[in-house]
Amino acid sequence: MTLSEVDLAAVTAELAERAEEHDRDGSFPYEGIALVHKHGLLTETVATRHGGPGAGLARTVDILTALGAGDPAVALVTAMTLFNHAGQALAPSWPEPHYRQVLAESASAPTLINALRVEPELGTPARGGLPATVAVRVPGGWSLSGHKIFSTGAEALAWMLVWARTDEDEPRTGSFLVRGGSPGLTIERTWDHLGLRASRSDDVLLADVRVPADATIELSRPTPDPRGAVLFAWNCLGLTALYLGVANAARDWLVRFLHERVPTSLGKPLATLPRFEAAVGEIEARLTAARVLVRALAEGVDAGDPEAARRAPIGKLTGARAAIESVQEAVALIGNNALNRHNPLERHLRDVLCARIHTPQDDTILTAAGKAALSQSRQRYGKEPSS
Structure with a gap:
């Protein structure tokens, strides 16, 4: 189904039917995400070279405006996934086998992705600083330990891009691909916010979470990302x-x-x-x-x-x-x-x-x-x- 075939107004109306319920009890809108997936909106920005629609930013603006009018929590979670696919379309950064797996999973079920960057002490990394989350070399890959906050959609994420630094003498920073539900991963239900209550932007605790050696993004890139x-x-x-x-x-x-x-x-x-x-x-x-x-x-x-x-x-x-x-x-x-x-x-x-x-x-x-x-x-x- 292409974007032109999707009745965005109908999607808005259906999302709005349960938005108040999820806001009131702070529950994650699983059926809203399933609706967005059914209409192909979670993967609109997948590149055409990967068999996706290749939607640009203007189309994404239209999608998110419609979803925001229905249930902004659904819209926010969807946005994070769309942005990640868009980044991969603009300039590939994921290890190819892992992204192929994401696309395969996305074909049959909602596959949510989000980058986890904010930490209790650091705050937003946009203000500068190194993450306290640490990746330690272990046989076969990395061991990840740390604490992330404001992790939108945490309980439903299939993939988390966890920003961390290595414990090397000269630390490197990058994102580590962590599967939702990995051993050592805990979701702490801390989200009790004024708005977007159903987004479940909870804390994510990592204690010796194992990540394969090749499941990193831009860990060694020495120059600023051109994208x-x-x-x-x-x-x-x-x-x-x-x-x-x-x-x-x-x-x-x-x-x-x-x-x-x-x-x-x-x-x-x-x-x-x-x-x-x-x-x-x-x-x-x-x-x-x-x-x-x-x-x-x-x-x-x-x-x-x-x-x-x-x-x-x-x-x-x-x-x-x-x-x-x-x-x-x-x-x-x-x-x-x-x-x-x-x-x-x-x-x-x-x-x-x-x-x-x-x-x-x-x-x-x-x-x-x-x-x-x-x-x-x-x-x-x-x-x-x-x-």
Whole structure:
């Protein structure tokens, strides 16, 4: 089934049927992942040379927007798998036998993949530093021990790319391919979050987890990954699309509420009042601008435009702000009903706030953008600023 044959609106609607249930009890949405797998969406970014659809970032943005509107936890777990297949399509880094195994498993069942990088002491590696997770040489391979946090979909992952350092005199860092359920691997159910509760982004504890000698990725690569800017753009724009999907769902609920709500003092739906018309128009304008920007940047990345990849973090900043502000505006318009857990707007508000936590975060984006603009201005004006 190709993307053009998938009714994304129908997938959104089916995911939404159980999203509240999983959010309320913090349970992993296995049936939602099965639905995404059934429609082939978990493997849309598998390269054509491997027999996959070879979807680019723009199509991935469309998929994640639709899934985010239905169940953002499903969308987030799906995104991690899509990004990993996209990385392999752009420039192979997995040991070939292991990736063949992933593809074989993916043909018959949901095969979830995620990179586990964040640690309690280190925090996000985007801020620098070496991981505390250590790989020790043992006969036939490596022994891995450490502690990873915020491991999205941990309990359901088939493959974990565990970022670690070696215990060599001159440590190397890289990712080690760990199978879900490996001996010595423990999932600690620590995830008790404001939003995306069903993503089960729990802690993963590794105690002498054995990894074959060839099950490593980029352990010996001495130079920066040439795919870095492009894959970073995938992460920025793909995850932003997810939260724009959440905002779309909030907007749709708001519109329906305004049509159905008929105060006795008014005698007609709230949707007929100019105040609400203007407010919904403001939300629509904000979301439209963000959607167009994110989609256009994604198309540029697919076309190989380095400027589009460079601007992807600004797309994330703009899109995340638009999504959050739109849902907050919807809540302000509705009042108490918006914060009632019987209505989905309360859940959409909690979920959309998670847009802020993903790398790169706002301060990093703004500092980089400001430095670039000031550097260009110095070149334009021909002199360094006076001290």
